[in-house]
Amino acid sequence: MARRCELTGKGVMVGNNVSHANNKTKRRFLPNLVDVTLISDALDRRVKVRICASTLRTVEHRGGLDKFLLAADEAKMSERMARLKREVAEAAASAAAAAATPAT
Template sequence: MSRKCELTGVGVQFGNNVSHSQRKTRRRFEPNIKIVKCHSELTGQEYKLKVVARCLRSIEKAGGFDSYMLNAKVFKMSDNAKSIRKEIKKIKYKVAA
């Protein structure tokens, strides 16, 4: 199970623990991954995604899951998220026409 957000691409970072004596040892900074079910109003389905907690705030700020998916950067998304975005986009433009 990779520690990576499916929507933003945020993953594990590496750095150092620095003690009082300035000794440096390597460590991992893991993202705050949550497994959530996001409901799409356009498709009427729920999608299970691994998302960073900060991204959940971004979804709320964007006005919901559908609007976030339509405005998000595609090159950072996982293949699963790209296919969800494609479904949402297809239905949105079918309704608009």
């Protein structure tokens, strides 16, 4: 399984350990990935994702998974999340169209 956030694309970074004697050795900075289940209001279902803890805070700050997906860049997401974004956009558009037509 790749060490990459499914929503933002944040992955492993590399750098150096620097000793007191200024010796440098390569090291890896791993993202803080967590497995969570988020709820999509537009699709009325749960979605299991593996995202960074910082992304989880951002999703909550923006008002949920649907709002985050609609505002996010599709190029950085995993293919599964890009498909989910398209489904949410379709569901949101159909809900807006249903709300716009007067019920008689």
